[in-house]
Amino acid sequence: MKYQSPKGVSEYFPPRSSGFEFVRDKLLAPIKNAGYQLLELPVFEDTELFTRGVGESTDVVSKEMYTFEDRGGRSITLRPEGTVGALRSIIEHGLDRSALPVKVFYCGPFFRAERPQAGRYRQFYSLGIEAVGSDDPALDAEVIALAYEGFYGIGLRKFRLDITSLGDADSRKAHRVDLLAYIEKLNLDDPTRARAGINPLRLFDDKRPEVSSLMAKAPRLLDYLSEDSSEHFKKVQGYLSAMGIPFSINPLMVRGLDYYTGTTFEFVHEDLGAQSGIGGGGRYDGLMENIGGQNISGIGFGLGIDRALLAAEAEGILESHHVSPLLYLIPLGEKAKNVALKLSHQIRNAGLAVEVSMGDKALKNAMKSADKSGAIYTCVLGDSELESGNVELKEMISGNATSVTLSALLTTLQLKTVKK
RNA sequence: GUGGGCGUAGCUCAGCUGGUAGAGCACUCGGUUGUGGUCCGAGAUGUCGCGGGUUCGAGCCCCGUCGCUCACCCCA
Numbered sequence: 001m002k003y004q005s006p007k008g009v010s011e012y013f014p015p016r017s018s019g020f021e022f023v024r025d026k027l028l029a030p031i032k033n034a035g036y037q038l039l040e041l042p043v044f045e046d047t048e049l050f051t052r053g054v055g056e057s058t059d060v061v062s063k064e065m066y067t068f069e070d071r072g073g074r075s076i077t078l079r080p081e082g083t084v085g086a087l088r089s090i091i092e093h094g095l096d097r098s099a100l101p102v103k104v105f106y107c108g109p110f111f112r113a114e115r116p117q118a119g120r121y122r123q124f125y126s127l128g129i130e131a132v133g134s135d136d137p138a139l140d141a142e143v144i145a146l147a148y149e150g151f152y153g154i155g156l157r158k159f160r161l162d163i164t165s166l167g168d169a170d171s172r173k174a175h176r177v178d179l180l181a182y183i184e185k186l187n188l189d190d191p192t193r194a195r196a197g198i199n200p201l202r203l204f205d206d207k208r209p210e211v212s213s214l215m216a217k218a219p220r221l222l223d224y225l226s227e228d229s230s231e232h233f234k235k236v237q238g239y240l241s242a243m244g245i246p247f248s249i250n251p252l253m254v255r256g257l258d259y260y261t262g263t264t265f266e267f268v269h270e271d272l273g274a275q276s277g278i279g280g281g282g283r284y285d286g287l288m289e290n291i292g293g294q295n296i297s298g299i300g301f302g303l304g305i306d307r308a309l310l311a312a313e314a315e316g317i318l319e320s321h322h323v324s325p326l327l328y329l330i331p332l333g334e335k336a337k338n339v340a341l342k343l344s345h346q347i348r349n350a351g352l353a354v355e356v357s358m359g360d361k362a363l364k365n366a367m368k369s370a371d372k373s374g375a376i377y378t379c380v381l382g383d384s385e386l387e388s389g390n391v392e393l394k395e396m397i398s399g400n401a402t403s404v405t406l407s408a409l410l411t412t413l414q415l416k417t418v419k420k
Numbered sequence: 421g422u423g424g425g426c427g428u429a430g431c432u433c434a435g436c437u438g439g440u441a442g443a444g445c446a447c448u449c450g451g452u453u454g455u456g457g458u459c460c461g462a463g464a465u466g467u468c469g470c471g472g473g474u475u476c477g478a479g480c481c482c483c484g485u486c487g488c489u490c491a492c493c494c495c496a
Contacts, residue, residue, distance in 0.1 A: 004487085059494050063421085081496085110496075115421080118490065126496050195493090207492080256495055274491060304496030332454070365449075367456040382454065396456070 008116030009123040010306050018321040020125075023309045024107065027127050027150035031105050034146055036129050039104040041085050043111070047075040053084030053291050055258025057198045064112040066122075078111035081257065082128040083284070083300055084291060090132055091293035100133030100296070107305075118310075119275035125305040128281075132288065132298035137232045140263040140283060141239030143299050147267060147279050148245050154308060155317040156269065159278060162250035163240075163265040165233040167225040168285065172261075175224035176200065182218050205254040215252070222251040229262060236263050261285040263299065269307070271314035278311055279303035324374030325353040326413060330366040332382035339406075340381050347410055352417065371396065377416075379409070 005011055012020040047067050054061050066078040079085050086106055089095075095102045107127040114120060129146065131139055144161070151159055166172060179200045188196070192211065195202050203215050225233065240247055247265075255264050264282030272278070281301025289295040312318045327347065331340035340356050347354040355373055357366040363380065370378040378394045385391045391409060392401040404412050 007487085064494080112495080114494070115492095116489085117492095120495070124496055128496095202494095205494090275495070277495060279496070302496055307496060330455085362449085363454050364456075369456085371456040378456080380455065384454085392455085394455075399456085401455090 006122070008114070008121050010121040010125065015322060016309075018323075019312065019318045020305065020309055022318070022321040023154055023312055024125070024127060024305050026154040027303055027305065027308065028105070028107070029153060030146050030149035031127075031129055034103070034142065036103045036105040036131075036146075039086055039089055039106045039130075041079075041082070041089055041106050041108070043109060044076045044078050045085050045088065047077040049084055049088055049291065050077050050080060053087070053259065053287060054081060058256055058258050060112065060256060064114050066111045066113055080110060080112045082106055082110065082126060082302055083130060083257075083259070084287070086128065086130045086300070087132065087288055087291060087293065087298070090130070091288070091291065096133055096288070096294060096296065101131045101139060101298070102133055103129070103131045105129040117275060118273040119304075119307050121306060126302045127305055128300055128302040130298055130300035133296045135232075135283075135285075135297040137235035137263075138239055140232075140236045140299055141243065143281065143301060144236075144240060144247075144263075144265050145243055145245055147265075147281070147301050147303055150303060151267060151278065151308065154312055156278075156308070156311055156315060158271055158315055159267055159269040159311065161245065161247040161265060161267055162253050163236070163247050163263065164222060164250055164253045165225060165229055165236075165263055166221060166261050166282070167229040168261060171224050171226045171229050172221065175219060175221045178219040178224075179221075186214050188214075199258075201254045204252040220251045222249070232262060255280065255282060259284040259287040259290070262297075265301070267303075269311040269314070272307060272310055275307065277304070278307045322374065323353060324376065325355040326376050326417065327352070327354045328357065328370035328373050328375035328378045329354060330357040330363065330370065330378065330380045332363065332380065335386060336381040336383070339386060343381075343406075343409065347413065350410060350414065352410075352413055377413070 047065070050065060051061050056062065060080050065080050068076055070076045086104060090102055090104070095104070105128065108125065109123050110126050111123050113122060116122060129143065131143055144163070148161060167175075180196075183193075183196050183200055183203065188211070192203070192206070201221070203211060204218070206212055206215065237247070237249075250266075253264065253266055255266070260282040262283035262285060264280070266280035267278045268276050269278045270276070279301055281299070283297060283299040285297045286295075288298060309318075329340045329344055331337040344354045344356050355375065357369060361369065367378065375396060378396055379391050380394075381391060385406070389406050390403050391406055393404045393409070393412065394401040
């Protein structure tokens with residue numbers, strides 16, 4: 001094989017691509033129903049936007065970005081995440097100058113130069129929302145609910161929701177001092193110590209039992225929340241409970257992006273491998289201002305479409321979502337082909353799905369293709385039909401055929417679809 | 421970046437202690453005139469990942485290389 005896809009990219013081809021569409025559309029549905037509007041964004045931005053917005057100290061920025069120089073000598077980076085690009089667009093086009101909160105969603109490919117793994121790709125697909133300009137805890141709860149509704153709408157059941165609060169700047173400052181003092185006394189290897197130096201919270205996320213047991217008694221950020229932060233977090237929990245959304249508070253949860261403050265959350269699926277997070281997000285108090293906007297808070301999430309698809313497959317809830325044609329037309333001969341094409345054109349214009357047999361197959365083989373297409377009805381068009389003006393409309397499941405005049409075919413099909 | 425596993429037909433894989441390639445599924449066509457799903461038959465498809473070595477002979481052994489994959493790390 002001469003060419004193959006670049007290492008670690010996810011690509012979707014039939015028949016699985018229909019599952020991808022299904023998952024994406026299901027995730028999107030509640031978001032649209034909640035008044036979020038599309039933000040169609042570039043997949044690359046000035047590198048500085050990410051280094052500044054996401055944070056130099058994060059793994060994402062320090063070693064996972066696809067960065068290159070364009071022909072004008074500008075440093076460009078393929079977006080590793082969606083929030084800062086979305087906020088840049090909101091600021092640049094003044095969307096935050098009208099009624100707040102601004103509520104937008106976006107969807108598409110993201111890029112991280114990581115070692116690929118099950119559920120982790122160098123090009124992956126995410127769907128995100130951002131709600132900017134309100135610090136109402138009800139908004140936190142609504143945003144979380146939208147993700148939950150999306151996953152639930154796909155049919156996923158074996159997932160859980162973890163939430164925590166990172167508090168405000170003062171909360172984190174006080175905690176950091178105590179946490180560093182605690183870590184100082186631990187017997188850790190050098191790389192781990194180095195990670196602690198970059199962000200001590202990371203150690204809470206270490207999967208090695210020897211580390212996690214040491215961290216079990218470490219001071220927890222949740223215990224350091226200011227009164228405001230604590231109050232806010234309690235309200236979020238109350239709203240979630242009111243909606244009947246199950247969640248657990250996970251004080252050990254850590255997110256890899258620097259901009260998160262206050263409420264953060266993560267959806268974890270139990271049937272996936274090491275990469276089990278199917279979505280996550282949180283509030284960001286200083287991010288808008290940090291990248292040149294107003295000093296207003298926002299909250300958002302990113303949902304992994306690739307992973308949601310894997311999860312749906314793992315739960316066995318994904319039937320084929322290929323759109324089968326209503327009618328499969330089989331022309332026999334050149335004259336019939338003209339008529340079939342014309343008919344199919346009219347039928348599609350009427351908004352119905354129709355396929356035409358191609359390649360002058362023997363009728364038997366054309367019927368096999370019709371069967372494979374999953375068509376509900378099949379119709380053979382040969383010389384005798386053209387002459388008489390009558391066709392047999394064959395219902396594939398029962399095998400029964402009814403005679404219809406050629407001119408009434410479209411209206412007959414329309415009637416049949418209305419009945420269902 | 422660090423480890424483990426694996427590379428044989430489109431897919432899933434078999435291939436005995438080395439004797440120069442197979443199955444199932446899928447696909448195309450056919451089983452007498454223009455009707456699918458079952459059945460039967462026929463056909464096409466591989467530089468056995470690539471390069472080197474050992475050997476009379478390598479899919480099988482050795483070395484290298486590339487790729488895929490899983491995990492660490494990190495996250496969607």
